[in-house]
Amino acid sequence: MIDRTQTPPALAIERRNWKFGRGTTARRWWHGGDAGRTAFYNALSSTFPVGEKFFMSAVRHYRDEAPEALQQQIDDFIFQESTHSREHVFFNRQARDAGYDLTSSEDRAARTIAWAKRRPPIMQLAGTCALEHFTATLAHALLADPAHLAGADTEVQRMWRWHAIEEIEHKAVAYDTLLLAMRDRSPFRRWTLRSFTMLAAGVRFHYVVFRNTADLLRQDGKNNLRTWAGLLSYLYGTPGLMRFLLRDLFAYFRPNFHPWQHDDRALAQRALATLSPPLIAPMPK
Numbered sequence: 001m002i003d004r005t006q007t008p009p010a011l012a013i014e015r016r017n018w019k020f021g022r023g024t025t026a027r028r029w030w031h032g033g034d035a036g037r038t039a040f041y042n043a044l045s046s047t048f049p050v051g052e053k054f055f056m057s058a059v060r061h062y063r064d065e066a067p068e069a070l071q072q073q074i075d076d077f078i079f080q081e082s083t084h085s086r087e088h089v090f091f092n093r094q095a096r097d098a099g100y101d102l103t104s105s106e107d108r109a110a111r112t113i114a115w116a117k118r119r120p121p122i123m124q125l126a127g128t129c130a131l132e133h134f135t136a137t138l139a140h141a142l143l144a145d146p147a148h149l150a151g152a153d154t155e156v157q158r159m160w161r162w163h164a165i166e167e168i169e170h171k172a173v174a175y176d177t178l179l180l181a182m183r184d185r186s187p188f189r190r191w192t193l194r195s196f197t198m199l200a201a202g203v204r205f206h207y208v209v210f211r212n213t214a215d216l217l218r219q220d221g222k223n224n225l226r227t228w229a230g231l232l233s234y235l236y237g238t239p240g241l242m243r244f245l246l247r248d249l250f251a252y253f254r255p256n257f258h259p260w261q262h263d264d265r266a267l268a269q270r271a272l273a274t275l276s277p278p279l280i281a282p283m284p285k
Contacts, residue, residue, distance in 0.1 A: 005172075005176050005179060005258070006172075006258040006260045006261060007073075007172045007176055007258075007260050008260060008263070008265070011073075011169070011265075012169070013073055013076035013077065013080065013166075013169045013170050013173070014076075014166075014169065015076060015079045015080070016080075016083070016162070016166070017083060018083070018087075018162060019087065019090075020087055020090075020091075020155055020156075020158055020159035020162065021090060021091065021094060021155045021156070021159060022090075024153075024155050025094075025097070026091075026094040026095070026097070026098055026153060026155075026156060027098065027153060028098040028099055028100075028220075029220075030098075030152060030153045030156050031149075031151060031152045031153075031156075032150065032151025032152060033151070034151070034230075035217060035220045035222040035227060036213075036217065036222070036227045036228070036230050036231030036234070037152075037231065037234060038216075039213045039216040039217045039220070039222075039231075040209070040213050040231060040235065041160070042092075042095050042100065042102075042105075042212075042216055043105055043209050043210075043212030043213040043215075043216055044209055044212075045088045045091050045092055045095070046092055046095075046102050046105035046106050046109060046212055047105070047106075047109040047208060047209065047212070048084060048085060048088040049085045049088055049089050049092070049106075050106070050109050050110050050113050051109060051113065051131065052081040052082070052084055052085040052088075053085060053113075054113045054116065054117065054124070054128070055081055055128045055131070055132065055174065056077075056078045056081050056082065057124075058121070058124040058125045058127070058128040058174070059074055059077060059078070059125065059128060059173065059174050059177050060074065060078060061121045061124075061125070062121075062125065062177050062180060062181050063075075063177075065180065066177065066180055070173075070176055070177065070180065073170070073173045073176070074173060074177065076170065076173075077170045077173040077174070080166045080169070080170055081170075084163055084166065087159055087163070091156075091159065092106075099219075100216055100219055101219065102216075104212075104215050105212035105215055105216065108208050108211060108212060109208055109212075112204055112208055121181075122178075122181055122182070122193070123193070123197060125174065125177060125178050125181055126178060126193050126194050126197035126198075127197050127200070127201050128174045129174045129175045129178050129194060129197075130194070130197055130198040130201035130202065130252070131201055131205065132167075132170075132171060132173075132174045132175070132259075133171075133175075133198070133248070133249075133252050133259065134201075134202075134205060134245060135167045135171075136167050136168060136171035136259060137244060137245050137248040137249075138164070138167075138241060138244075138245060139163070139164035139165070139167035139168050139171075140164075140168065140244070140262075140264050140267065141239075141240075141241050141244040141245075142160060142161065142164045142241070143161065143164050143165065143168070143264075143267050143268065143270075143271040144267060145239050147238070147239040148239050148241050149161070158275055161271055161274075161275060162275060164268075164271070165268045165271050165272050165275075168264055168265070168267070168268040169265075169268060171259045171260075172258065172259040172260050175258065175259050178194065187255065191255050194252070195252075195253050198249075198252050198253070202249060213231070
């Protein structure tokens with residue numbers, strides 16, 4: 001039994017092996033012709049392949065000591081994260097085809113992950129939990145308000161919404177694994193580990209994503225006050241993707257926090273009903 005898990009017992013983490021955007025050409029400013037919004041999502045995507053590989057490794061480290069139900073969830077988590085990584089590799093390739101150089105963005109993410117991998121396994125797992133909280137928060141916002149992706153190319157919208165659905169489905173797998181890994185620690189030591197790791201992860205996440213955004217805007221000749229004013233208004237005003245992230249950040253510091261205290265499975269199911277299956281890749285043997 002994992003101490004204090006609040007994961008719904010009937011939770012389904014589905015293995016959808018979907019592909020997006022094949023046979024299409026993405027526009028350079030695919031988000032409604034807006035350079036700032038396009039740069040932000042491209043910057044975020046540039047961190048995913050290396051980041052999700054790190055997440056999988058951090059959780060896999062504790063798989064063998066987990067109970068059977070959690071082992072299955074870990075396996076499903078790894079499957080979902082591996083397909084997310086594959087799709088963002090393709091998405092990033094399309095950004096390159098549109099003329100962007102993602103080298104500095106990917107290198108910045110890789111340096112951050114290399115630093116994290118020098119920490120003990122328990123801290124790597126705690127960092128994964130912090131970043132999974134960010135992705136789950138962003139996922140909820142994207143699905144709850146279509147304005148976040150309004151004007152974006154259809155296939156790109158579908159990819160980001162699929163990714164968001166699955167981030168909600170597996171949002172507590174790393175956290176439940178952390179509860180397992182910390183089962184012999186006092187409640188105070190558990191709280192301090194995940195809280196201080198969240199502070200470090202939060203600072204680094206914002207630094208990497210916004211530096212990457214600036215790099216991409218510079219390539220468009222748009223790294224200026226006017227573009228940033230519009231982008232920050234979009235991110236922190238209305239519809240406010242990053243505003244929701246900052247709001248939900250504080251919930252993570254509650255001593256009794258658990259990701260499933262906010263049950264948004266119904267939101268994910270409604271969003272899933274709007275997505276017809278795209279190209280389906282052969283299932284791995």
